[in-house]
Amino acid sequence: MNSEQQYIDLFRAHRDLLEQHAAPVTNRPREEAAALLEQQGLPDRKTERYKYTDARAAFAPNFGVNLKRLLPKANPYDTFRCQVPNLSTSLFFVLNDVPVPAPLHTQSLLPEGVTVDSFSRVEKKRPGWLEAFYHRAASHERDFKTGHDGVTLLNTMLAQDGLLIHVPAGVKLKTPIQVVNMSVAASDFLSLRRVLIVAEEDAEVSVLFCEHAEGTPAYLTSEVMEVYGGVNSSVSLYSIEETNERCTAFRNIFTEQQSGSRVTCHSVTLTCGTSRTRLDARLKGEGAVCEAFGAVIADDTRRVDHNVLVEHLTPGCQSDMLYKYVLDGSSVGAFAGKVYVAPGADKTLSRQTHASLCASPTSRAFSQPMLEIYADDVSCNHGSTTGKLDEAALFYMRQRGIPEAEARLLLQHAFINEVLRHVSIPHLYDRLAFLTDQRFRGALRHCQGCHRCGVK
Numbered sequence: 100m101n102s103e104q105q106y107i108d109l110f111r112a113h114r115d116l117l118e119q120h121a122a123p124v125t126n127r128p129r130e131e132a133a134a135l136l137e138q139q140g141l142p143d144r145k146t147e148r149y150k151y152t153d154a155r156a157a158f159a160p161n162f163g164v165n166l167k168r169l170l171p172k173a174n175p176y177d178t179f180r181c182q183v184p185n186l187s188t189s190l191f192f193v194l195n196d197v198p199v200p201a202p203l204h205t206q207s208l209l210p211e212g213v214t215v216d217s218f219s220r221v222e223k224k225r226p227g228w229l230e231a232f233y234h235r236a237a238s239h240e241r242d243f244k245t246g247h248d249g250v251t252l253l254n255t256m257l258a259q260d261g262l263l264i265h266v267p268a269g270v271k272l273k274t275p276i277q278v279v280n281m282s283v284a285a286s287d288f289l290s291l292r293r294v295l296i297v298a299e300e301d302a303e304v305s306v307l308f309c310e311h312a313e314g315t316p317a318y319l320t321s322e323v324m325e326v327y328g329g330v331n332s333s334v335s336l337y338s339i340e341e342t343n344e345r346c347t348a349f350r351n352i353f354t355e356q357q358s359g360s361r362v363t364c365h366s367v368t369l370t371c372g373t374s375r376t377r378l379d380a381r382l383k384g385e386g387a388v389c390e391a392f393g394a395v396i397a398d399d400t401r402r403v404d405h406n407v408l409v410e411h412l413t414p415g416c417q418s419d420m421l422y423k424y425v426l427d428g429s430s431v432g433a434f435a436g437k438v439y440v441a442p443g444a445d446k447t448l449s450r451q452t453h454a455s456l457c458a459s460p461t462s463r464a465f466s467q468p469m470l471e472i473y474a475d476d477v478s479c480n481h482g483s484t485t486g487k488l489d490e491a492a493l494f495y496m497r498q499r500g501i502p503e504a505e506a507r508l509l510l511q512h513a514f515i516n517e518v519l520r521h522v523s524i525p526h527l528y529d530r531l532a533f534l535t536d537q538r539f540r541g542a543l544r545h546c547q548g549c550h551r552c553g554v555k
Contacts, residue, residue, distance in 0.1 A: 102159035103141045103253060107133055110256050113166060120168045121259035122218035124229040125293070128238065132255035141249040151433035151465055152375045152404045154250050157347050162289035162319050168259060170197055171283050176205070186526045188277035188307060191215055191262070195282060196290040198262045208274070212267040215276055218260050218293070229263065232295055236325040236353035236381070248377070250349045254291050254321045261293030264306060268329070271303040275337075275524055282312040282320065282346065292322040298332040298360075305335040305524055312342040320348040328360035330384065335523065338376075339531070340368045344399065347373040358384030358413075365522060366393040367531060368403050369538050375404040382409065382416040393422035394518040396538050397430035397462075404433040409449070411440045417448040423518050424455040425511050425539075426462035435467040436481070442473040451481035456488065456514050458507075508539045 110117065110133055118126050141158055142149035175192045176199070189208050192199040198217035209215060218229060237251050264276060282290060298304055312318055328334050342348070348371070354362050368374055380389040395403045409418040424432040434453045455464035468481035488510050496506035515535055522528040 101140055102155050103136055103249065105161070106158070106253055106257060107137055109164065116166050117257065117259060120166060122222055122229075122261070124218055124222060124233045125258055125260065127230070128234045128255050132252045135247055136249060136252040136256060139247070139249060141253065148248075148377070148406050148435070151431075151435070152373065152402065154349065154375075157319065157349070157373065158253070160287065160317070160319075162287050162317075163284065164257065164289050164291070165195060165197065166259070168197055170194055170199065173283075175199060175279065175281065176202055186524070186530070188275045189215065190277045190279070193262060193278060193280045193292065195284065195288060196258070196260070196292045198260065210270055210272065213270060213272065214263055214265040216263055218263060218295075221263050229295070232297055232325065232327060233261075233293075234325070236327065236355045237323050237351070248351060250321060251323050251351050254293070254323045254351075258291040258293045258323070261295060264294070264296045264304065266298045266302040266304045268299040269301045271301075272305070275305040275307050277307045277309065279309045279311065282318040282342070283314065284316050284318070285314075287317040288319070290318065290320045290322075292320065294322065294324040296324070296326045296334060296336075298328050298334045300329040301331050302329060303333040305337070307337045307524065307527070308339070310338065310340040310342055310348070312346050315345070317345045318342070318347070320346070320350075322348070322350045324350070324352045326352065326354040326362060328354065328356040328362050328387070330357045331359040332357075333361045335363045335365070337365045337522070337524065337527070338367065340366075340371050340374060342371050344372045344401065346371060349375050349377075351377045352379070354378075354380045354389070356380070356382050356384060356387040356389065359386045360384065361388040361390070363390040364392070366405070367519070368393075368395045368397070369534055371397070371401055371403065373402040376406070378405070378407045380407075380409045380418070382411050382418070383413060385413045385415045387413070387416045389416075389418045390521075391418075391420045391422075392518050392521050393434075394515050394535075395422070395424040395426075395432055396515065396535065397424065397432055398427035400429050402431045402433075405435075407436040409438050411438065411444040411447045411449070414444055415446045416444065418450075420451040420453070421518055421521070422453045423515055424464060425458060425515060426455060426464055427458040429459075429461045431463045431465075433465040435469070437469040437471065438479060438481070440470075440472040440474050440477055440479065444474045445476040447474060447477040447479065449477070449479040453483045454514075455485045456511065457485065458488070458511065508536070511539050512536060
């Protein structure tokens, strides 16, 4: 039996229970998603965009699913303390795939009209509002000849709730929104998360996602995020992954941008098991800008895979990709980036860079930069490099009295810092630089967050 069949059978057998505990908006596309998933299945390595990560194998084990939307007893709002000194945020929590209701004092910190809440609670207050956005960007057939994304289909078939972040027109949030995603369970568990971010015209928002895992179970996370950037809006997304070797995560991010908008995606992987992020960006309005930055530190047998597609559909748009990996042990790092320039999308500017530093002879790096251009007046380039530490620089530093181990650490840190320096949230860069240093020194090999948070 194909691995997706157990989930299709679960959907057919328990659909009433699933929909009873679901936000109404999530019920609309279930049947279509199930039919498409049954038709094409989950992707394996024969699927072009999954050639480095086998989703079918990842979903094969029997994971538990929280159909009744039960929450752990611990209240993270009472115990969590942010570990970033002087970082002021509006703090929210998602336990597994259940958004935790925020206290009134947390909600009161948000500017008037800004919403950070679960789909279920939003639908009670604003019936029908989510229909214009939920599963619109994610349902677009972006894979050209290969059809819809099977992981997204499975998520859509089973997801019961999600987190909405809505910023009305003209509102510019000065304080970042922080969402702490915690995996907490007594046995192997599948989380099915949805996130919807809507920034209307001239709105600005920064969102920091922190990924943590607690305990010894194996966790599989499927997250689908849809981001809508209105005219002249600005959305900055930060994802910091500090989980463990028993965690497997598939994160699919779909963005749609109108004219003059800017969406920036930062991804920092410090510890994980298998982590795959797919970013699909559609630049639909003139002058839209998409930026994607990724920093990866992996060792042992960890696997990290980034797959990026940016579609330039109108003139004058810009995209920038910068991804850097440091791979040690028997870890595997993969990157595939594609820039598509549609006919008529003149004045396109696109830059794409991926570099992997293999710190051990048994680590493996894969890189696949791609350009598909159907317009003449464009400036597009891409570059990819894979190699070891610069022996000349290492020799130079040792000649000046720096021990070899320290010299290697400094060179690796400088390599990753080219990505980290693009972080614009005050104090977050300093904390990430510190965590990166600790990671290279071997002091941060596992998730530290949940012990700090007090979740048991």
